[in-house]
Amino acid sequence: MNAIEPNSPADLGRSSSSDETGGGGRYIANGQACDPPVHFDVERIETIVFERAADVSIAIAQEIAALIRAREAVGARCVLGLATGSTPTQVYGELIRMHREEELSFANVVTFNLDEYWPMKPEALQSYRRFMNEHLFDHIDIDPANTHVPDGTIAFEEIRPYCTAYEQAIVDAGGIDLQLLGLGRTGHVGFNEPGSSVDSRTRLIHLDRVTLKDAASDFFGEENVPTRAMTMGVGSILDARRVVLMAFGEGKARVAAFAIEGEVTDTIAASFLQRHPDATAYLDEGAAAGLSRLATPWSVGQVVWSERLVKKAVVWLADQVSKAILKLEAEDYNENGLQELLAERGSVYELNLEVFRSVQRSITGWPGGKPAGRKRSGDIDRPTNEVFPKRILIFSPHPDDDVISMGGTLIRLVDQGHEVHVAYQTSGNIAVFDSEALRFADFVSHFNRTFGFGAAEAEALERRVADVLRKKSPGEVDIPEVQQIKGLIRRIEATDAGRSCGVPDDNLHFLDLPFYETGRVTKKPLSDADVTIITDLLRDVQPHQVYAAGDLSDPHGTHRTCLAAVFKGMAEVAEDSWAADCVLWLYRGAWQEWAIEQFDMAVPVSPGELKRKITAIFKHQSQKDKALFPGPDEREFWQRAEQRNRGTAKRLDQLGFAEYEAVEAFVKWDGRPLD
Numbered sequence: 001m002n003a004i005e006p007n008s009p010a011d012l013g014r015s016s017s018s019d020e021t022g023g024g025g026r027y028i029a030n031g032q033a034c035d036p037p038v039h040f041d042v043e044r045i046e047t048i049v050f051e052r053a054a055d056v057s058i059a060i061a062q063e064i065a066a067l068i069r070a071r072e073a074v075g076a077r078c079v080l081g082l083a084t085g086s087t088p089t090q091v092y093g094e095l096i097r098m099h100r101e102e103e104l105s106f107a108n109v110v111t112f113n114l115d116e117y118w119p120m121k122p123e124a125l126q127s128y129r130r131f132m133n134e135h136l137f138d139h140i141d142i143d144p145a146n147t148h149v150p151d152g153t154i155a156f157e158e159i160r161p162y163c164t165a166y167e168q169a170i171v172d173a174g175g176i177d178l179q180l181l182g183l184g185r186t187g188h189v190g191f192n193e194p195g196s197s198v199d200s201r202t203r204l205i206h207l208d209r210v211t212l213k214d215a216a217s218d219f220f221g222e223e224n225v226p227t228r229a230m231t232m233g234v235g236s237i238l239d240a241r242r243v244v245l246m247a248f249g250e251g252k253a254r255v256a257a258f259a260i261e262g263e264v265t266d267t268i269a270a271s272f273l274q275r276h277p278d279a280t281a282y283l284d285e286g287a288a289a290g291l292s293r294l295a296t297p298w299s300v301g302q303v304v305w306s307e308r309l310v311k312k313a314v315v316w317l318a319d320q321v322s323k324a325i326l327k328l329e330a331e332d333y334n335e336n337g338l339q340e341l342l343a344e345r346g347s348v349y350e351l352n353l354e355v356f357r358s359v360q361r362s363i364t365g366w367p368g369g370k371p372a373g374r375k376r377s378g379d380i381d382r383p384t385n386e387v388f389p390k391r392i393l394i395f396s397p398h399p400d401d402d403v404i405s406m407g408g409t410l411i412r413l414v415d416q417g418h419e420v421h422v423a424y425q426t427s428g429n430i431a432v433f434d435s436e437a438l439r440f441a442d443f444v445s446h447f448n449r450t451f452g453f454g455a456a457e458a459e460a461l462e463r464r465v466a467d468v469l470r471k472k473s474p475g476e477v478d479i480p481e482v483q484q485i486k487g488l489i490r491r492i493e494a495t496d497a498g499r500s501c502g503v504p505d506d507n508l509h510f511l512d513l514p515f516y517e518t519g520r521v522t523k524k525p526l527s528d529a530d531v532t533i534i535t536d537l538l539r540d541v542q543p544h545q546v547y548a549a550g551d552l553s554d555p556h557g558t559h560r561t562c563l564a565a566v567f568k569g570m571a572e573v574a575e576d577s578w579a580a581d582c583v584l585w586l587y588r589g590a591w592q593e594w595a596i597e598q599f600d601m602a603v604p605v606s607p608g609e610l611k612r613k614i615t616a617i618f619k620h621q622s623q624k625d626k627a628l629f630p631g632p633d634e635r636e637f638w639q640r641a642e643q644r645n646r647g648t649a650k651r652l653d654q655l656g657f658a659e660y661e662a663v664e665a666f667v668k669w670d671g672r673p674l675d
Contacts, residue, residue: 122153245259534565548586
């Protein structure tokens with residue numbers, strides 16, 4: 001195998017620039033962009049990893065388009081098996097673009113979808129029939145009679161013959177030419193939950209608890225998710241002539257690695273794809289993070305040891321042998337597959353010291369830079385900064401992400417005298433329980449009656465809100481008045497949290513980006529209007545530092561869209577004179593944390609600052625005790641933040657660094673667009 005120099009771990013803002021190669025971008029092998037893709041023996045399913053999720057979607061869409069055209073050229077139908085969920089939406093978007101701009105016709109296409117909730121009306125917001133219409137069928141020239149989605153209205157006693165007929169319809173169409181699959185967090189494909197057999201067929205299935213939790217955001221609460229669904233079976237999927245599995249994000253990394261490199265087992269239905277003669281997994285870097293080629297690339301082939309890979313390997317080794325970095329010995333390297341690294345560097349002492357100092361340099365109590373002349377006895381020698389205090393702009397996708405993910409650093413920046421601004425990118429209104437909105441509407445009515453301020457109007461509003469909410473079905477879109485009440489609840493909470501951190505009210509900016517204001521979990525695409533709002537704020541504040549959420553594992557994708565808006569805004573202002581010295585830092589914490597080898601800046605948080613951070617999180621009372629969209633992590637947000645921050649500090653302590661109470665970590669943006 002040729003030596004491939006690994007560029008970096010699979011993380012945001014790290015990969016080298018994308019080139020237009022193959023179908024959508026640069027391939028990844030051992031962390032380095034390359035062309036063509038490289039095969040690794042430990043991967044039991046052919047796997048192609050791209051730098052970005054968008055590259056994956058483009059490549060798959062181009063393969064589907066090529067298949068459609070090839071079948072059309074010989075006068076044959078193209079039979080596609082399709083999936084739903086957030087993962088394939090960009091594939092469908094690219095197919096629509098090719099239909100409109102490249103004359104891709106779907107007149108010869110027949111489709112069969114994998115699954116549907118039961119019971120489920122086709123017009124319901126969460127219906128997969130509605131999903132397919134909105135994301136694909138309504139925008140192309142496919143014959144509606146050729147689109148098949150399991151019918152969620154079938155009576156229970158008719159389900160078994162209906163499923164048999166669904167299987168027969170696939171056979172009558174000539175069998176599926178290409179089956180597109182997403183990957184569930186339990187390893188399910190379709191709704192084939194753990195325990196599904198390799199020869200299972202289309203049937204009614206009871207959904208796993210993890211699947212129900214993952215679907216909770218679509219149904220505005222886990223209690224509203226149907227517990228059963230109809231799904232094509234594993235055997236039905238394996239009958240397809242070609243199978244394409246796709247997965248995005250670090251939340252899928254563990255299960256993707258198990259499916260691709262682990263043993264075949266019915267506890268991970270996706271692992272059965274190892275038995276398919278023509279199956280390929282397409283992953284972005286996040287989803288591929290658990291594969292050996294990225295997690296431990298030195299274990300699957302020869303590598304060229306870049307500085308970042310050396311750091312990754314040494315930190316990994318220290319964890320493996322439970323030693324501090326400076327205590328690692330030659331035997332540790334030799335006995336754990338790092339002989340070549342040690343042989344190349346020669347000196348264990350120098351190698352350990354190099355990595356130790358690299359991590360140490362990222363740890364600073366001065367996130368805004370140390371002011372010139374500010375040096376006390378015993379201070380670590382760090383460069384000072386002539387610009388002090390700085391203007392700081394923190395972007396928060398939801399109204400609580402700032403304090404959850406970087407509340408300690410926010411407090412530190414304020415206390416050190418910087419001019420701190422916080423921009424809340426969305427209202428967060430869909431994450432408020434109906435009962436909270438009703439309570440606030442009732443309060444306004446009582447308040448106005450008590451003080452005689454517009455009592456009649458307030459009572460009318462309260463009656464209207466109460467009437468609508470009491471009749472509202474789960475997942476139904478709120479009326480505008482309710483959306484405004486819920487947004488106001490979150491705005492008041494964010495203002496209170498900002499005050500508790502010392503941020504003046506005038507420095508809190510509520511952007512209410514248009515893409516978010518649908519009243520539904522499904523959002524509109526990012527538009528020029530969204531980017532203009534971001535750009536205008538950047539030019540108004542002219543910050544020296546910008547902080548944005550690089551945590552892309554939130555359950556409904558808002559973080560990704562908000563980060564894309566920030567990146568586009570930063571690109572718009574790149575030529576402004578003030579922007580030359582502006583640095584963008586990416587934070588995590590609500591859903592995961594940066595790995596130690598990824599740190600560019602780590603800010604220790606004192607016990608007092610950690611208490612203040614938790615107090616600020618408590619100000620978001622509508623999210624306390626039980627959030628509407630908690631995601632797969634059942635802990636409250638303040639518990640996640642505290643335990644992650646303390647966990648990072650503990651890991652640093654175990655590696656031989658100072659013993660801190662808690663630590664928040666950041667990665668410096670390298671200028672690469674998100675998609």
